[in-house]
Amino acid sequence: MVLTEKHKELIERIGVFHEHKGMQPLVGRIIGLLLVHEEGEVSFDEIVEQLGVSKSAVSNALTFLQAKGRCVYSTRPGDRKRYFALKVSDWREDFEKELQNIAEIQKFIDEVLEVRTEKNPEFNCKMRDFSNFLCFFKQEIPSLFERFKKQQA
Amino acid sequence: MVLTEKHKELIERIGVFHEHKGMQPLVGRIIGLLLVHEEGEVSFDEIVEQLGVSKSAVSNALTFLQAKGRCVYSTRPGDRKRYFALKVSDWREDFEKELQNIAEIQKFIDEVLEVRTEKNPEFNCKMRDFSNFLCFFKQEIPSLFERFKKQQA
DNA sequence: CGGTTAGTTCTGCAAATACAGAACTAAAAA
DNA sequence: TTTTTAGTTCTGTATTTGCAGAACTAACCG
Numbered sequence: 549m550v551l552t553e554k555h556k557e558l559i560e561r562i563g564v565f566h567e568h569k570g571m572q573p574l575v576g577r578i579i580g581l582l583l584v585h586e587e588g589e590v591s592f593d594e595i596v597e598q599l600g601v602s603k604s605a606v607s608n609a610l611t612f613l614q615a616k617g618r619c620v621y622s623t624r625p626g627d628r629k630r631y632f633a634l635k636v637s638d639w640r641e642d643f644e645k646e647l648q649n650i651a652e653i654q655k656f657i658d659e660v661l662e663v664r665t666e667k668n669p670e671f672n673c674k675m676r677d678f679s680n681f682l683c684f685f686k687q688e689i690p691s692l693f694e695r696f697k698k699q700q701a
Numbered sequence: 702m703v704l705t706e707k708h709k710e711l712i713e714r715i716g717v718f719h720e721h722k723g724m725q726p727l728v729g730r731i732i733g734l735l736l737v738h739e740e741g742e743v744s745f746d747e748i749v750e751q752l753g754v755s756k757s758a759v760s761n762a763l764t765f766l767q768a769k770g771r772c773v774y775s776t777r778p779g780d781r782k783r784y785f786a787l788k789v790s791d792w793r794e795d796f797e798k799e800l801q802n803i804a805e806i807q808k809f810i811d812e813v814l815e816v817r818t819e820k821n822p823e824f825n826c827k828m829r830d831f832s833n834f835l836c837f838f839k840q841e842i843p844s845l846f847e848r849f850k851k852q853q854a
Numbered sequence: 855c856g857g858t859t860a861g862t863t864c865t866g867c868a869a870a871t872a873c874a875g876a877a878c879t880a881a882a883a884a
Numbered sequence: 885t886t887t888t889t890a891g892t893t894c895t896g897t898a899t900t901t902g903c904a905g906a907a908c909t910a911a912c913c914g
Binding site for chain 4: 572573574601602603604605608628
């Protein structure tokens with residue numbers, strides 16, 4: 549597949565978006581390429597060529613993406629190459645994990661509340677309020693997906 | 702205020718939690734200290750002493766936290782020191798921003814769908830599905846806060 | 855068997871990060 | 885006015901990161 553300027557520019561922006569989420573540059577760009585590539589499956593070699601980076605860098609980035617469960621490869625009979633693709637199928641799971649992750653802060657808030665004195669009750673009160681909300685939020689996550697399902701039907 | 706081992710250990714863990722979110726180490730530790738410190742307001746000097754770091758590092762970290770709107774300082778009559786505190790009051794706003802932020806990926810999904818051909822309709826279908834969910838999710842955010850309010854009363 | 859293909863692992867380095875320490879600034883105190 | 889206080893900005897540096905390139909491995913090919 550031949551990438552237009554528009555494709556390349558979009559891949560770059562998807563790259564920096566993922567960089568901001570803490571991933572290393574090339575990892576984000578590979579996600580971009582796998583999203584934009586029309587077949588959805590891209591060989592190791594094509595990643596190297598399209599992104600103009602070294603084999604070692606691609607190898608490490610793909611190992612990372614597979615370890616994180618964001619990427620898989622398939623093979624074809626009579627062809628030794630590996631064709632990499634995003635696991636778009638798992639977007640519900642992934643999104644749920646992200647939501648749970650941002651609610652992780654509750655664990656710390658609760659620990660903080662345990663070690664705090666009552667010297668600043670106003671502060672403590674706001675923290676308890678936040679903790680309660682996070683608890684409520686976590687409970688609401690499953691029903692969020694259910695309501696989406698219903699709305700779709 | 703004198704910090705116990707438990708305090709220090711909790712500050713460190715809150716620090717690494719924030720490091721994983723992309724912040725620099727000291728910034729995370731300062732958030733930890735401001736959370737754990739019983740007065741909630743901590744002078745520049747005390748941050749330097751409690752965390753055992755240089756004034757310059759603290760100055761830069763506090764400038765960053767203030768720019769991000771996560772921290773403010775107040776002064777006291779006849780006292781030139783600045784007392785720094787977290788803006789715990791804004792947790793609703795902050796949390797909403799975080800939710801909006803993870804939904805930012807929709808923008809890219811939609812751009813990707815625009816440049817994609819119909820060569821892989823299955824892939825496109827899943828992406829559209831995800832985009833629809835993200836749209837639904839964004840709409841649901843305000844009602845989430847409302848339902849929490851009701852439940853509290 | 856040696857040669858090719860497909861990818862991994864190792865080694866090294868350029869650039870970025872995160873901080874220390876010194877020099878500096880601005881305001882208050884003496 | 886000089887000195888002290890409180891914090892900022894500048895300069896240098898140890899550490900980490902992100903990647904290139906070479907060496908390596910494992911399977912298949914001729």
